[in-house]
Amino acid sequence: LAKTTQPISMDSYEGQEVNITCSHNNIATNDYITWYQQFPSQGPRFIIQGYKTKVTNEVASLFIPADRKSSTLSLPRVSLSDTAVYYCLVMAGGFKTIFGAGTRLFVKA
């Protein structure tokens, strides 16, 4: 399975756009890139998933360059409630899901 690398932590202010980049150099052709959000003592929550180029939903955007060796989760206009851990995963059909250490995002007022 492809290993992912993300920044350990990030700080931001309310109203700003936050971009979290994940590198996955060994991504396989059939791997999808998925991002999850986790609040303390809660289960992770699916945010967005993509294969290539750009995907957008009501919560976030996911940018994937042509070589697919990295991806960027973009959270528009964050609020205090977006303070959480964000995990990037490369999933091939859901088998043996490997969560990395994640990125702790702290949003300040």
Place this chain on the structure above:
Amino acid sequence: DSGVTQTPKHLITATGQRVTLRCSPRSGDLSVYWYQQSLDQGLQFLIQYYNGEERAKGNILERFSAQQFPDLHSELNLSSLELGDSALYFCASSVDPEGLARPEQYFGPGTRLTVT
């Protein structure tokens, strides 16, 4: 609310004991995953079942076992418990890992296990 339910919410037991954690997946989801999350280990994938059959194994100890029943609910059995087994145990479900799409996993609220 993800639609995945887990019971019990909290469990306190002693070393050497055996416990069973239960998970009911979202309606229509055939796949169930089990994860362990402790403070120093992060989220660790344990095992996956698809429509009653074991499909993938992660870092699951031999003292742990799981099964998925015909009604698709799943149980995780932890035996000969040690202090280090204290953790949050999450169950997640997804529609079909074998389809062309790569479906997201929906996580339950977790069971917090404390071994004393």
